Amino acid sequence: MCLAIWQILLKLKKMQQHKYSGLPISLGVSLGVLLISYGIGSASISMGDAFRVLLHKLFGTPLPQTIQPSTVSILWSIRLPRVLMAFFVGGALSVSGAVMQSVLQNPLASSYTLGVSSGASLGAAIALAFLGSVPVLGRLSMPVFGFGFGVLTVFAVIAISSRLDRNVQSSTIILFGMVISLFVNALLTLVESLNHEYMQRILMWQMGSFSGRRWFHVQIVAPAALFGTFCLLWFHRELDILSFGDEQSMSLGVDSRKIKRILLVLASLMTGVSVCFSGTIGFVDLITPHLVRKVYGASHKRLLPLCLLYGGSFMVLADTVARTIISPREIAIGAVTALIGAPFFLWLYFRKRD
Amino acid sequence: MSIRLQNIHAGYGKTEVLHGITFSVEEGERAAILGANGSGKTTLLRVIAGILPAQGDVLLHGQKLSEMKRRQVASQVAMMMQVSQTYFSYTVEETVLLGRYARTEGRFGKCTPEDQAAVDKALSLCGLTELKDRSVSTLSGGQLQRVFLARTMAQDTPVILLDEPTNHLDLKIQAELMGHLKEWSKEKGHTLLGVYHDINLALSMADRFIVMKEGTILYDGDEKALLEGDVLQEAYEMDVAAYMRDQYERWKTKGL
Numbered sequence: 284m285c286l287a288i289w290q291i292l293l294k295l296k297k298m299q300q301h302k303y304s305g306l307p308i309s310l311g312v313s314l315g316v317l318l319i320s321y322g323i324g325s326a327s328i329s330m331g332d333a334f335r336v337l338l339h340k341l342f343g344t345p346l347p348q349t350i351q352p353s354t355v356s357i358l359w360s361i362r363l364p365r366v367l368m369a370f371f372v373g374g375a376l377s378v379s380g381a382v383m384q385s386v387l388q389n390p391l392a393s394s395y396t397l398g399v400s401s402g403a404s405l406g407a408a409i410a411l412a413f414l415g416s417v418p419v420l421g422r423l424s425m426p427v428f429g430f431g432f433g434v435l436t437v438f439a440v441i442a443i444s445s446r447l448d449r450n451v452q453s454s455t456i457i458l459f460g461m462v463i464s465l466f467v468n469a470l471l472t473l474v475e476s477l478n479h480e481y482m483q484r485i486l487m488w489q490m491g492s493f494s495g496r497r498w499f500h501v502q503i504v505a506p507a508a509l510f511g512t513f514c515l516l517w518f519h520r521e522l523d524i525l526s527f528g529d530e531q532s533m534s535l536g537v538d539s540r541k542i543k544r545i546l547l548v549l550a551s552l553m554t555g556v557s558v559c560f561s562g563t564i565g566f567v568d569l570i571t572p573h574l575v576r577k578v579y580g581a582s583h584k585r586l587l588p589l590c591l592l593y594g595g596s597f598m599v600l601a602d603t604v605a606r607t608i609i610s611p612r613e614i615a616i617g618a619v620t621a622l623i624g625a626p627f628f629l630w631l632y633f634r635k636r637d
Numbered sequence: 638m639s640i641r642l643q644n645i646h647a648g649y650g651k652t653e654v655l656h657g658i659t660f661s662v663e664e665g666e667r668a669a670i671l672g673a674n675g676s677g678k679t680t681l682l683r684v685i686a687g688i689l690p691a692q693g694d695v696l697l698h699g700q701k702l703s704e705m706k707r708r709q710v711a712s713q714v715a716m717m718m719q720v721s722q723t724y725f726s727y728t729v730e731e732t733v734l735l736g737r738y739a740r741t742e743g744r745f746g747k748c749t750p751e752d753q754a755a756v757d758k759a760l761s762l763c764g765l766t767e768l769k770d771r772s773v774s775t776l777s778g779g780q781l782q783r784v785f786l787a788r789t790m791a792q793d794t795p796v797i798l799l800d801e802p803t804n805h806l807d808l809k810i811q812a813e814l815m816g817h818l819k820e821w822s823k824e825k826g827h828t829l830l831g832v833y834h835d836i837n838l839a840l841s842m843a844d845r846f847i848v849m850k851e852g853t854i855l856y857d858g859d860e861k862a863l864l865e866g867d868v869l870q871e872a873y874e875m876d877v878a879a880y881m882r883d884q885y886e887r888w889k890t891k892g893l
Contacts, residue, residue, distance in 0.1 A: 388724050526725050533688045536711030536739035581725035
């Protein structure tokens with residue numbers, strides 16, 4: 284599947300007469316992926332019926348009487364929000380990953396480098412183990428605590444790095460990101476060992492899933508992903524310059540100390556919002572920026588919107604596999620992204636070396 | 638644009654590298670900084686570029702560097718650093734265009750004709766026009782060095798700082814490129830301050846020579862006194878003149 288995606292991407296590149304035409308073509312590809320994934324599922328509903336329901340809901344076209352209300356409900360209230368949720372989470376993680384890689388000048392950095400995932404997992408575990416369901420927050424206890432702890436962890440990493448290193452160099456941030464992640468992971472292990480009965484739920488949350496995600500979740504994550512991408516896109520020239528390193532950035536006129544912190548916080552907030560509703564899903568944030576850079580170049584003006592589209596599409600495809608391959612059971616999406624992503628990444632790496 | 642340094646102390650962490658440096662460079666002057674490894678040459682350039690904080694004052698045309706915004710500094714001073722690798726696949730043209738950042742206000746618009754003209758000129762002077770669509774990650778060390786020199790030229794600032802600009806270049810490219818750079822800076826009236834390891838190159842590029850040793854200035858003067866005295870011997874702790882004469886004799890005896 285990955286090889287096929289890669290071939291399609293290369294063909295798309297050749298089709299482009301102009302480098303900026305990548306966006307409309309990629310938009311078309313993403314729309315296609317969204318529609319196909321919306322049409323595929325464990326419930327035996329034909330692709331035709333799925334599209335009729337979509338047209339009915341969007342444009343009010345008449346619905347054939349053969350389509351049951353339960354089918355409409357499955358498609359509109361369960362499958363479509365799930366597909367959209369996967370798209371926006373995948374997109375947000377990929378954009379965030381691209382920014383982290385550029386700001387830290389490290390192609391192996393990811394949206395989790397600053398400890399968002401460790402912090403979010405700890406927050407979710409605390410909410411589950413000690414607080415039960417907080418009355419005011421209800422079902423949102425885990426996401427809210429996950430988001431809060433994830434963001435707090437990032438702030439801690441940036442605050443400590445800034446205090447100890449006046450220039451907030453990338454190596455310092457990566458080092459403290461690792462150290463604090465390990466510390467937070469140790470706290471997580473402690474919480475888990477004191478609360479065996481919740482261990483499985485915590486583990487499931489960490490592996491990630493889009494099961495049971497509804498329009499309510501999409502209404503939070505979609506604007507966050509779109510607005511976050513726009514905010515980061517605003518800094519596309521600074522991101523291009525920061526990719527060359529701190530000293531060069533300063534010499535070209537970028538206040539790297541200040542801009543870096545803004546970008547890291549923005550990218551981490553995007554990751555935090557995504558992770559708190561889906562769990563920590565790896566690889567998409569690492570692999571999408573690499574693929575997009577290879578095909579469309581490194582300029583962030585193109586890279587960020589394309590990461591949103593292709594990262595979203597990759598996650599939608601992975602979720603389709605996760606929910607259909609051993610239907611009616613599901614597998615954790617984190618396992619699917621890693622199973623596809625790891626060999627693909629290796630193939631890409633060795634292909635380049637050859 | 639003139640540069641004035643007053644009692645500069647700077648270093649890394651608790652290690653002080655520059656110990657009370659004071660000198661000034663006038664507008665349009667071309668000066669070379671010489672000295673052994675670890676004498677503080679690159680640190681001095683970093684301080685003048687505002688990259689490394691220092692005690693004491695750096696004045697650009699009378700204005701304190703520490704009171705200027707980064708963008709303002711970058712529109713006055715460009716520094717070409719020693720860079721051996723890049724992480725991402727920008728094209729040569731995209732990389733050189735980044736040199737125009739401090740002069741361009743727009744966020745999403747295309748680059749202005751003025752920016753494009755500056756980039757085209759820099760690409761042409763550095764012999765990169767043919768390579769402008771190549772990814773920088775596929776270039777050799779020498780080609781990459783030319784890209785960063787082109788970016789420094791595209792920045793088009795009144796003060797240009799060069800940190801060993803030719804260490805990856807072959808002799809022909811080095812001679813051509815430095816010749817172009819000298820002519821270009823002369824034509825524009827730019828102040829050129831360079832750190833050179835090759836004394837012959839320094840002699841061809843500069844009219845004034847600042848020799849450093851252990852974070853202090855050992856000599857500041859012209860070519861004649863530099864070559865006649867024993868400053869170089871003291872700075873490099875070897876008989877530089879004798880070494881040069883030996884080399885010259887070898888060329889002569891081999892009949893070249």
